[in-house]
Amino acid sequence: MNVAVSVYDTHSQALAPASLAGPAPKRIVVGFGFWIFLLSDIVMFSALFAAYAVLVNGTAGGPGGARLFNQGTVAVETVCLLVSSYTCGLMSLAIYSHRRLGTYVGALVTFALGAAFLALELREFADMIARGATPQSSAFLSAFFTLVGCHGLHVTIGLVWLAAMMAQVAIMGFRPAVERRLLCFSLYWHALDIIWVGLFTVVYLMGVAA
Amino acid sequence: MTDTRYDRAPGDSPSRRAIEESPGSEPLVYTIGLVLALVLTATSFWVANTAVLWPPGVALGLVVLAIAQMGVHLVFFLHITSGPDNTNNVLALAFGVLIVALVIGGSLVIMADMNANMMPMDGTMNMQLQR
Numbered sequence: 524m525n526v527a528v529s530v531y532d533t534h535s536q537a538l539a540p541a542s543l544a545g546p547a548p549k550r551i552v553v554g555f556g557f558w559i560f561l562l563s564d565i566v567m568f569s570a571l572f573a574a575y576a577v578l579v580n581g582t583a584g585g586p587g588g589a590r591l592f593n594q595g596t597v598a599v600e601t602v603c604l605l606v607s608s609y610t611c612g613l614m615s616l617a618i619y620s621h622r623r624l625g626t627y628v629g630a631l632v633t634f635a636l637g638a639a640f641l642a643l644e645l646r647e648f649a650d651m652i653a654r655g656a657t658p659q660s661s662a663f664l665s666a667f668f669t670l671v672g673c674h675g676l677h678v679t680i681g682l683v684w685l686a687a688m689m690a691q692v693a694i695m696g697f698r699p700a701v702e703r704r705l706l707c708f709s710l711y712w713h714a715l716d717i718i719w720v721g722l723f724t725v726v727y728l729m730g731v732a733a
Numbered sequence: 734m735t736d737t738r739y740d741r742a743p744g745d746s747p748s749r750r751a752i753e754e755s756p757g758s759e760p761l762v763y764t765i766g767l768v769l770a771l772v773l774t775a776t777s778f779w780v781a782n783t784a785v786l787w788p789p790g791v792a793l794g795l796v797v798l799a800i801a802q803m804g805v806h807l808v809f810f811l812h813i814t815s816g817p818d819n820t821n822n823v824l825a826l827a828f829g830v831l832i833v834a835l836v837i838g839g840s841l842v843i844m845a846d847m848n849a850n851m852m853p854m855d856g857t858m859n860m861q862l863q864r
Contacts, residue, residue, distance in 0.1 A: 554742025562829035573840035
Protein backbone atom coordinates (compact mmCIF):
# COMPACT_ATOMS: atom_id res chain seq x y z
CA MET A 524 0.00 0.00 0.00
CA ASN A 525 1.45 3.36 -0.93
CA VAL A 526 1.81 6.30 1.44
CA ALA A 527 -0.79 8.55 -0.18
CA VAL A 528 -3.54 6.00 0.33
CA SER A 529 -2.67 5.35 3.97
CA VAL A 530 -2.67 9.07 4.73
CA TYR A 531 -6.03 9.48 3.07
CA ASP A 532 -7.53 6.60 5.04
CA THR A 533 -6.71 8.24 8.35
CA HIS A 534 -8.75 11.28 7.34
CA SER A 535 -11.95 9.67 6.15
CA GLN A 536 -13.81 6.40 5.89
CA ALA A 537 -15.46 7.43 2.64
CA LEU A 538 -14.40 6.49 -0.88
CA ALA A 539 -10.95 7.77 -1.72
CA PRO A 540 -10.72 9.53 -5.07
CA ALA A 541 -9.66 7.24 -7.87
CA SER A 542 -6.52 9.36 -8.32
CA LEU A 543 -5.31 8.32 -4.88
CA ALA A 544 -6.39 4.70 -5.03
CA GLY A 545 -4.02 3.63 -7.79
CA PRO A 546 -4.99 1.37 -10.67
CA ALA A 547 -8.05 -0.79 -10.07
CA PRO A 548 -7.53 -4.54 -9.73
CA LYS A 549 -7.43 -6.43 -13.00
CA ARG A 550 -10.72 -8.20 -12.29
CA ILE A 551 -12.55 -4.86 -12.24
CA VAL A 552 -10.82 -3.55 -15.37
CA VAL A 553 -11.53 -6.78 -17.28
CA GLY A 554 -15.13 -6.94 -16.10
CA PHE A 555 -15.78 -3.33 -17.06
CA GLY A 556 -14.16 -3.78 -20.47
CA PHE A 557 -16.30 -6.83 -21.13
CA TRP A 558 -19.36 -4.88 -19.96
CA ILE A 559 -18.58 -2.25 -22.64
CA PHE A 560 -18.28 -5.03 -25.25
CA LEU A 561 -21.64 -6.49 -24.20
CA LEU A 562 -23.30 -3.08 -24.48
CA SER A 563 -21.88 -2.70 -28.00
CA ASP A 564 -23.22 -6.16 -28.80
CA ILE A 565 -26.63 -5.07 -27.54
CA VAL A 566 -26.42 -1.98 -29.77
CA MET A 567 -25.79 -4.32 -32.72
CA PHE A 568 -28.85 -6.34 -31.73
CA SER A 569 -30.88 -3.12 -31.54
CA ALA A 570 -30.11 -2.53 -35.23
CA LEU A 571 -31.41 -6.05 -36.02
CA PHE A 572 -34.50 -5.39 -33.87
CA ALA A 573 -35.10 -2.12 -35.74
CA ALA A 574 -34.76 -3.91 -39.09
CA TYR A 575 -37.20 -6.59 -37.95
CA ALA A 576 -39.73 -4.04 -36.68
CA VAL A 577 -39.60 -2.15 -39.99
CA LEU A 578 -39.88 -5.28 -42.16
CA VAL A 579 -42.35 -7.28 -40.08
CA ASN A 580 -45.27 -6.59 -42.42
CA GLY A 581 -43.29 -7.26 -45.62
CA THR A 582 -44.42 -10.84 -45.99
CA ALA A 583 -44.62 -10.74 -49.81
CA GLY A 584 -47.89 -12.66 -49.74
CA GLY A 585 -46.33 -15.43 -47.66
CA PRO A 586 -47.23 -16.50 -44.13
CA GLY A 587 -46.86 -14.01 -41.27
CA GLY A 588 -45.76 -14.57 -37.71
CA ALA A 589 -49.19 -15.51 -36.37
CA ARG A 590 -49.29 -18.57 -38.66
CA LEU A 591 -45.65 -19.60 -38.25
CA PHE A 592 -44.86 -19.27 -34.56
CA ASN A 593 -45.63 -21.93 -32.00
CA GLN A 594 -46.05 -20.30 -28.61
CA GLY A 595 -45.58 -23.54 -26.70
CA THR A 596 -42.08 -23.98 -28.11
CA VAL A 597 -41.25 -20.36 -27.35
CA ALA A 598 -42.44 -20.72 -23.74
CA VAL A 599 -40.25 -23.79 -23.21
CA GLU A 600 -37.27 -22.03 -24.83
CA THR A 601 -37.80 -19.02 -22.58
CA VAL A 602 -37.93 -21.12 -19.42
CA CYS A 603 -34.80 -23.06 -20.51
CA LEU A 604 -32.80 -19.89 -21.02
CA LEU A 605 -34.10 -18.24 -17.86
CA VAL A 606 -33.31 -21.22 -15.64
CA SER A 607 -29.88 -21.58 -17.29
CA SER A 608 -29.22 -17.94 -16.40
CA TYR A 609 -30.19 -18.79 -12.81
CA THR A 610 -27.90 -21.83 -12.63
CA CYS A 611 -25.13 -19.72 -14.20
CA GLY A 612 -25.57 -17.31 -11.27
CA LEU A 613 -25.38 -20.19 -8.78
CA MET A 614 -22.26 -21.41 -10.59
CA SER A 615 -20.62 -18.00 -10.11
CA LEU A 616 -21.37 -18.27 -6.36
CA ALA A 617 -19.63 -21.68 -6.33
CA ILE A 618 -16.68 -20.08 -8.15
CA TYR A 619 -16.41 -17.32 -5.51
CA SER A 620 -15.94 -19.94 -2.81
CA HIS A 621 -13.81 -22.22 -5.02
CA ARG A 622 -16.15 -25.19 -4.77
CA ARG A 623 -15.27 -27.45 -7.68
CA LEU A 624 -18.26 -29.75 -7.47
CA GLY A 625 -20.72 -26.84 -7.35
CA THR A 626 -19.00 -25.24 -10.33
CA TYR A 627 -19.15 -28.40 -12.42
CA VAL A 628 -22.79 -29.12 -11.55
CA GLY A 629 -23.79 -25.49 -12.24
CA ALA A 630 -21.93 -25.53 -15.56
CA LEU A 631 -23.43 -28.88 -16.54
CA VAL A 632 -27.02 -27.74 -15.89
CA THR A 633 -26.35 -24.40 -17.61
CA PHE A 634 -24.89 -26.19 -20.63
CA ALA A 635 -27.73 -28.74 -20.81
CA LEU A 636 -30.42 -26.03 -20.67
CA GLY A 637 -28.59 -23.90 -23.23
CA ALA A 638 -28.26 -26.91 -25.53
CA ALA A 639 -31.98 -27.70 -25.07
CA PHE A 640 -32.81 -24.11 -26.03
CA LEU A 641 -30.63 -24.38 -29.12
CA ALA A 642 -32.12 -27.74 -30.13
CA LEU A 643 -35.66 -26.35 -29.86
CA GLU A 644 -34.72 -23.29 -31.89
CA LEU A 645 -33.07 -25.35 -34.63
CA ARG A 646 -36.09 -27.65 -34.76
CA GLU A 647 -38.31 -24.59 -35.12
CA PHE A 648 -36.13 -23.26 -37.95
CA ALA A 649 -36.10 -26.63 -39.72
CA ASP A 650 -39.87 -26.87 -39.33
CA MET A 651 -40.40 -23.39 -40.80
CA ILE A 652 -38.07 -24.08 -43.72
CA ALA A 653 -39.82 -27.40 -44.40
CA ARG A 654 -43.09 -25.49 -44.65
CA GLY A 655 -41.58 -23.15 -47.27
CA ALA A 656 -40.90 -20.23 -44.94
CA THR A 657 -37.24 -19.87 -45.93
CA PRO A 658 -35.08 -16.78 -45.29
CA GLN A 659 -35.21 -15.99 -49.03
CA SER A 660 -39.00 -15.94 -49.32
CA SER A 661 -39.78 -12.52 -47.82
CA ALA A 662 -38.29 -9.47 -46.12
CA PHE A 663 -40.08 -10.46 -42.91
CA LEU A 664 -38.49 -13.92 -42.91
CA SER A 665 -35.03 -12.55 -43.78
CA ALA A 666 -35.24 -10.20 -40.80
CA PHE A 667 -36.63 -12.97 -38.58
CA PHE A 668 -33.89 -15.48 -39.38
CA THR A 669 -31.18 -12.81 -39.06
CA LEU A 670 -32.38 -11.61 -35.66
CA VAL A 671 -33.25 -14.94 -34.06
CA GLY A 672 -30.36 -16.73 -35.80
CA CYS A 673 -27.87 -14.14 -34.52
CA HIS A 674 -29.07 -14.76 -30.98
CA GLY A 675 -28.84 -18.52 -31.55
CA LEU A 676 -25.28 -18.06 -32.83
CA HIS A 677 -24.42 -16.18 -29.63
CA VAL A 678 -25.86 -19.05 -27.56
CA THR A 679 -23.76 -21.53 -29.56
CA ILE A 680 -20.60 -19.50 -28.93
CA GLY A 681 -21.55 -19.33 -25.23
CA LEU A 682 -21.86 -23.14 -25.05
CA VAL A 683 -18.42 -23.63 -26.66
CA TRP A 684 -17.00 -21.02 -24.29
CA LEU A 685 -18.54 -22.72 -21.25
CA ALA A 686 -17.08 -26.09 -22.24
CA ALA A 687 -13.66 -24.49 -22.72
CA MET A 688 -13.92 -22.80 -19.32
CA MET A 689 -14.72 -26.08 -17.58
CA ALA A 690 -11.64 -27.62 -19.20
CA GLN A 691 -9.60 -24.68 -17.87
CA VAL A 692 -11.03 -25.12 -14.36
CA ALA A 693 -10.21 -28.83 -14.50
CA ILE A 694 -6.65 -28.28 -15.74
CA MET A 695 -5.59 -24.95 -14.21
CA GLY A 696 -7.88 -24.72 -11.18
CA PHE A 697 -9.27 -21.46 -9.81
CA ARG A 698 -6.40 -19.15 -10.67
CA PRO A 699 -7.22 -15.44 -11.05
CA ALA A 700 -7.07 -15.47 -14.87
CA VAL A 701 -9.58 -18.33 -15.02
CA GLU A 702 -11.85 -16.59 -12.52
CA ARG A 703 -11.83 -13.44 -14.65
CA ARG A 704 -12.81 -15.43 -17.74
CA LEU A 705 -15.59 -17.09 -15.78
CA LEU A 706 -16.83 -13.64 -14.69
CA CYS A 707 -16.91 -12.58 -18.35
CA PHE A 708 -18.75 -15.76 -19.28
CA SER A 709 -21.47 -15.22 -16.68
CA LEU A 710 -21.89 -11.60 -17.82
CA TYR A 711 -22.22 -12.84 -21.40
CA TRP A 712 -24.76 -15.49 -20.49
CA HIS A 713 -26.94 -13.08 -18.47
CA ALA A 714 -26.77 -10.54 -21.32
CA LEU A 715 -27.97 -13.19 -23.80
CA ASP A 716 -30.97 -13.82 -21.58
CA ILE A 717 -31.75 -10.08 -21.50
CA ILE A 718 -31.67 -10.02 -25.31
CA TRP A 719 -33.97 -13.04 -25.40
CA VAL A 720 -36.51 -11.17 -23.25
CA GLY A 721 -36.69 -8.46 -25.91
CA LEU A 722 -36.74 -11.09 -28.62
CA PHE A 723 -39.60 -13.25 -27.41
CA THR A 724 -41.64 -10.15 -26.65
CA VAL A 725 -41.11 -8.31 -29.94
CA VAL A 726 -40.92 -11.25 -32.33
CA TYR A 727 -43.09 -14.00 -30.91
CA LEU A 728 -45.65 -12.47 -28.54
CA MET A 729 -46.31 -9.34 -30.61
CA GLY A 730 -46.34 -11.48 -33.75
CA VAL A 731 -49.02 -13.70 -32.28
CA ALA A 732 -50.99 -10.91 -30.63
CA ALA A 733 -51.07 -8.84 -33.85
CA MET B 734 -7.52 -2.95 2.70
CA THR B 735 -11.13 -2.46 1.67
CA ASP B 736 -12.76 -3.13 -1.65
CA THR B 737 -14.88 -0.03 -1.49
CA ARG B 738 -12.12 2.21 -2.75
CA TYR B 739 -12.58 0.72 -6.19
CA ASP B 740 -15.53 0.29 -8.49
CA ARG B 741 -17.19 -3.09 -8.52
CA ALA B 742 -16.81 -5.28 -11.59
CA PRO B 743 -20.16 -5.64 -13.39
CA GLY B 744 -21.74 -8.97 -12.55
CA ASP B 745 -19.84 -9.27 -9.29
CA SER B 746 -22.00 -9.78 -6.25
CA PRO B 747 -21.77 -6.89 -3.74
CA SER B 748 -20.59 -9.25 -1.04
CA ARG B 749 -18.14 -11.33 -3.04
CA ARG B 750 -15.50 -11.06 -0.31
CA ALA B 751 -18.02 -12.07 2.32
CA ILE B 752 -19.15 -15.07 0.27
CA GLU B 753 -15.58 -16.28 -0.09
CA GLU B 754 -15.44 -16.44 3.69
CA SER B 755 -18.89 -17.87 4.44
CA PRO B 756 -21.15 -19.07 1.63
CA GLY B 757 -24.86 -19.22 2.36
CA SER B 758 -27.39 -16.45 1.86
CA GLU B 759 -26.48 -15.23 -1.61
CA PRO B 760 -28.44 -17.83 -3.67
CA LEU B 761 -31.57 -16.16 -2.32
CA VAL B 762 -30.92 -13.07 -4.48
CA TYR B 763 -30.79 -15.22 -7.63
CA THR B 764 -33.88 -17.16 -6.55
CA ILE B 765 -35.88 -13.95 -6.02
CA GLY B 766 -34.76 -12.82 -9.47
CA LEU B 767 -35.77 -16.14 -11.04
CA VAL B 768 -39.24 -16.05 -9.43
CA LEU B 769 -39.84 -12.43 -10.48
CA ALA B 770 -38.66 -13.15 -14.04
CA LEU B 771 -40.89 -16.25 -14.29
CA VAL B 772 -43.91 -14.26 -13.04
CA LEU B 773 -43.24 -11.48 -15.58
CA THR B 774 -42.76 -14.02 -18.40
CA ALA B 775 -46.00 -15.78 -17.54
CA THR B 776 -47.79 -12.43 -17.43
CA SER B 777 -46.38 -11.57 -20.87
CA PHE B 778 -47.70 -14.81 -22.37
CA TRP B 779 -51.07 -14.25 -20.71
CA VAL B 780 -51.28 -10.65 -22.01
CA ALA B 781 -50.48 -11.80 -25.55
CA ASN B 782 -53.21 -14.43 -25.56
CA THR B 783 -56.05 -13.06 -23.47
CA ALA B 784 -59.15 -11.47 -24.92
CA VAL B 785 -59.89 -9.57 -21.70
CA LEU B 786 -57.58 -6.64 -22.48
CA TRP B 787 -58.14 -3.79 -24.88
CA PRO B 788 -56.37 -5.06 -28.04
CA PRO B 789 -54.54 -1.82 -29.04
CA GLY B 790 -52.98 -1.66 -25.57
CA VAL B 791 -51.54 -5.18 -25.69
CA ALA B 792 -48.33 -4.21 -27.53
CA LEU B 793 -47.60 -1.41 -25.07
CA GLY B 794 -48.27 -3.73 -22.14
CA LEU B 795 -45.85 -6.30 -23.57
CA VAL B 796 -43.13 -3.66 -23.95
CA VAL B 797 -43.61 -2.53 -20.35
CA LEU B 798 -43.42 -6.13 -19.09
CA ALA B 799 -40.27 -6.80 -21.15
CA ILE B 800 -38.53 -3.68 -19.80
CA ALA B 801 -39.52 -4.67 -16.26
CA GLN B 802 -38.05 -8.13 -16.79
CA MET B 803 -34.83 -6.69 -18.19
CA GLY B 804 -34.63 -4.57 -15.03
CA VAL B 805 -35.10 -7.67 -12.88
CA HIS B 806 -32.25 -9.38 -14.76
CA LEU B 807 -29.96 -6.36 -14.33
CA VAL B 808 -30.64 -6.02 -10.61
CA PHE B 809 -30.84 -9.64 -9.45
CA PHE B 810 -28.54 -11.44 -11.91
CA LEU B 811 -26.02 -8.75 -12.87
CA HIS B 812 -26.10 -6.97 -9.46
CA ILE B 813 -26.29 -3.50 -10.96
CA THR B 814 -27.02 -1.09 -8.10
CA SER B 815 -27.15 2.65 -7.58
CA GLY B 816 -24.18 2.51 -5.17
CA PRO B 817 -21.08 4.66 -5.70
CA ASP B 818 -18.97 1.62 -6.60
CA ASN B 819 -21.30 0.98 -9.54
CA THR B 820 -21.35 4.47 -11.10
CA ASN B 821 -19.17 3.54 -14.07
CA ASN B 822 -21.23 0.43 -14.84
CA VAL B 823 -24.48 2.39 -14.66
CA LEU B 824 -23.17 5.22 -16.83
CA ALA B 825 -21.99 2.77 -19.51
CA LEU B 826 -25.39 1.07 -19.34
CA ALA B 827 -27.19 4.42 -19.64
CA PHE B 828 -25.17 5.26 -22.74
CA GLY B 829 -26.00 1.86 -24.23
CA VAL B 830 -29.71 2.36 -23.52
CA LEU B 831 -29.56 5.80 -25.16
CA ILE B 832 -28.06 4.38 -28.35
CA VAL B 833 -30.51 1.47 -28.41
CA ALA B 834 -33.44 3.87 -27.99
CA LEU B 835 -32.11 6.13 -30.77
CA VAL B 836 -31.53 3.25 -33.20
CA ILE B 837 -34.88 1.51 -32.64
CA GLY B 838 -37.06 4.58 -32.08
CA GLY B 839 -35.39 6.56 -34.86
CA SER B 840 -35.72 3.74 -37.40
CA LEU B 841 -39.39 3.22 -36.61
CA VAL B 842 -40.25 6.93 -36.77
CA ILE B 843 -38.33 7.54 -40.00
CA MET B 844 -39.68 4.46 -41.78
CA ALA B 845 -43.27 5.16 -40.69
CA ASP B 846 -42.89 8.74 -41.91
CA MET B 847 -41.48 7.63 -45.28
CA ASN B 848 -44.26 5.10 -45.71
CA ALA B 849 -46.84 7.78 -44.96
CA ASN B 850 -45.30 9.98 -47.66
CA MET B 851 -45.05 7.25 -50.31
CA MET B 852 -46.79 7.79 -53.62
CA PRO B 853 -49.74 5.42 -53.89
CA MET B 854 -48.45 2.33 -55.66
CA ASP B 855 -49.54 -1.23 -56.20
CA GLY B 856 -47.86 -2.05 -52.92
CA THR B 857 -44.77 -3.93 -54.03
CA MET B 858 -42.42 -1.23 -52.74
CA ASN B 859 -44.42 -0.26 -49.68
CA MET B 860 -43.13 -2.50 -46.95
CA GLN B 861 -45.20 -1.08 -44.12
CA LEU B 862 -48.57 -1.33 -45.82
CA GLN B 863 -48.00 -4.51 -47.76
CA ARG B 864 -49.90 -7.46 -46.40
